[in-house]
Amino acid sequence: MTRFTDLVGCRLPLQQAGMARVAGAELAAAVTDAGGLGMIGIGRVPRAALAITLDRIDALTHGTVGATFIVPFLDPDLIGFVADRLRVVEFFYGWPDAALVSAAPCVGWQVGSADEARAAADAGCAYVIAQGVEAGGHVRGRQALVQVLDEVCSSVDVPVVAAGGIGTAEAVRAALDGGADAVRVGTRFVAAAESDAHPGYVEALVASTGADTIITEAFSVGWRDAPHRVLAAAVARAEATTADPVAEMHVEGQGMVPVPRFSTSPPTTATTGDIAAMALYAGQAVGDVRRRQPAAEIVAELTAAL
Numbered sequence: 213m214t215r216f217t218d219l220v221g222c223r224l225p226l227q228q229a230g231m232a233r234v235a236g237a238e239l240a241a242a243v244t245d246a247g248g249l250g251m252i253g254i255g256r257v258p259r260a261a262l263a264i265t266l267d268r269i270d271a272l273t274h275g276t277v278g279a280t281f282i283v284p285f286l287d288p289d290l291i292g293f294v295a296d297r298l299r300v301v302e303f304f305y306g307w308p309d310a311a312l313v314s315a316a317p318c319v320g321w322q323v324g325s326a327d328e329a330r331a332a333a334d335a336g337c338a339y340v341i342a343q344g345v346e347a348g349g350h351v352r353g354r355q356a357l358v359q360v361l362d363e364v365c366s367s368v369d370v371p372v373v374a375a376g377g378i379g380t381a382e383a384v385r386a387a388l389d390g391g392a393d394a395v396r397v398g399t400r401f402v403a404a405a406e407s408d409a410h411p412g413y414v415e416a417l418v419a420s421t422g423a424d425t426i427i428t429e430a431f432s433v434g435w436r437d438a439p440h441r442v443l444a445a446a447v448a449r450a451e452a453t454t455a456d457p458v459a460e461m462h463v464e465g466q467g468m469v470p471v472p473r474f475s476t477s478p479p480t481t482a483t484t485g486d487i488a489a490m491a492l493y494a495g496q497a498v499g500d501v502r503r504r505q506p507a508a509e510i511v512a513e514l515t516a517a518l
Contacts, residue, residue, distance in 0.1 A: 213518075215371040216394035219338055220300050220318065221276045223247035224515050225388065227341075227373055228507075229398030230254070230280025230302060231349065231493070233480050237265050238406040241272035242507035247515070249300065249394075251278045256285045259293065261464035266297045278302055278320075283312075284435060291315040302341075305350060305438065308332040322375065322396075324353020326363040329372075339371040340364060341396055346377025348399045348495030350440045351427060358390060365391035377422070379497025381517040388518075397514060399495040404507040410479035412487035414504050416443055422496035431491040433475045440476075446492040450474055459485025 214225045228235065228243040230251030240250030250273075252265060269277050279294045283306025295301050295316035303312055304322040308331040313319045321332035322341040329340045342364040344357025353360055357376040365372050374392035378384060379400050387395045402409045403417055426444040429437065430451075450458065450473055457470035462482035471477055471490065479487045 214388075214393040216339060216373060219371055220249050220278070222249045224511065224518070225392075225394035226384070226511060226515055227251065227278075227394055227396045228401045229349070229375070229396055230278065231398055231402065231478075232257075232280075232282065233478055234402055234407050234409045236408050237268035237272060239401060239404055239408070239507060240277045241269055241275075242404065242406045243401065243511060244273050244275035244277050246508040246511035248511050249276060249278060251280055251300075251302070254279050254281050254290065254294070258465045259287075259290060262290065262294070264464060266294070269298070276300060280304055280322075283309075284438075286312075288312075288315070305352060308335040308337065310335040313337055320373070322352065323364065324351070325355070325360065326367040328352070329364040329368050333368040333370050337370060339373060339393070340368060341373040341375050342392070343396075344374075344376030345427070346422075346441075346496040347375055348402075348425070348441050348498070349493040350435075350438050357387070361387065361390050361392060377496040378514075379495075379500030381514055383497065384514050385517040395514075397497075397510075399493075399498050400501060400510050400514070401507060402493070403501045403504050404510055405504055406507050408480045408482075410481055410483050410487050411504075413479050413490075413492055414501075416445070416488065416492050417494055417498050417501045418503060420445075420494060420501075421499035425494050425496055425498060431474050431476050433472045435476045438476075440491070440493065441495060443492040443494050443498075446488065446490065449486070449489040453486060453489050455486060455489075457485070458489045459483050459487065
């Protein structure tokens with residue numbers, strides 16, 4: 213259908229964001245089977261735990277699934293390990309590096325500016341993701357999506373994926389009409405039935421609108437100087453509590469680990485404690501999250517205007 217779908221081998225020009233801890237094998241496989249490109253998020257994860265996730269993907273789908281690496285926490289030895297199993301590898305939050313790009317056959321880079329997009333294309337990336345400031349989670353640039361998308365599309369010849377504040381079929385259509393080869397959606401998929409997000413996190417999303425989000429550096433334990441968009445109520449709750457850690461989280465291969473106050477970790481289904489005081493990442497399309505629903509339904513809703 214587009215240069216992006218031809219490149220990665222999916223049916224629909226829709227990519228699910230690779231959200232660390234929230235986007236696991238079940239969510240990625242469900243999005244892929246619905247016609248999009250499902251992604252797993254790789255943050256600070258042990259190799260053994262990653263192997264379990266990759267085996268699970270193999271058991272769940274025969275379609276294309278990708279993985280997103282966060283550059284500040286990158287274990288270079290894991291790139292080839294993942295690229296041997298998944299067709300698409302992606303990087304975020306670091307200046308494009310040709311050495312990283314050459315380590316995998318089909319590489320994307322999420323960028324926040326036209327300069328960064330040109331650097332990614334020059335480094336050999338097969339595609340770039342233009343992220344607008346409306347996005348939930350960590351935000352790379354300072355421009356609205358419509359502006360950064362226009363500038364990036366005018367700067368590179370590789371396929372461009374639009375990201376940030378996309379939560380409806382109309383927004384998908386607008387991004388494609390604006391020059392994007394595909395769209396990238398995160399917040400809607402946090403509320404997917406297959407996501408690993410804690411029910412309390414999903415309930416907070418359902419109750420919120422874009423006006424309830426804020427860009428901050430509050431949740432910086434483990435990752436400083438990295439602006440991110442979260443629910444403002446989460447910042448207020450974390451500031452008000454004296455508990456530290458605020459929660460515990462089960463991590464594959466590590467058992468139960470404490471979650472410090474203002475940690476970057478979002479609450480998962482394997483988390484206990486003060487969920488409302490954790491990093492509740494949410495983009496400005498959070499008002500389009502109305503209930504927890506299967507990923508296939510979300511894909512169908514988002515692509516209804518195509």
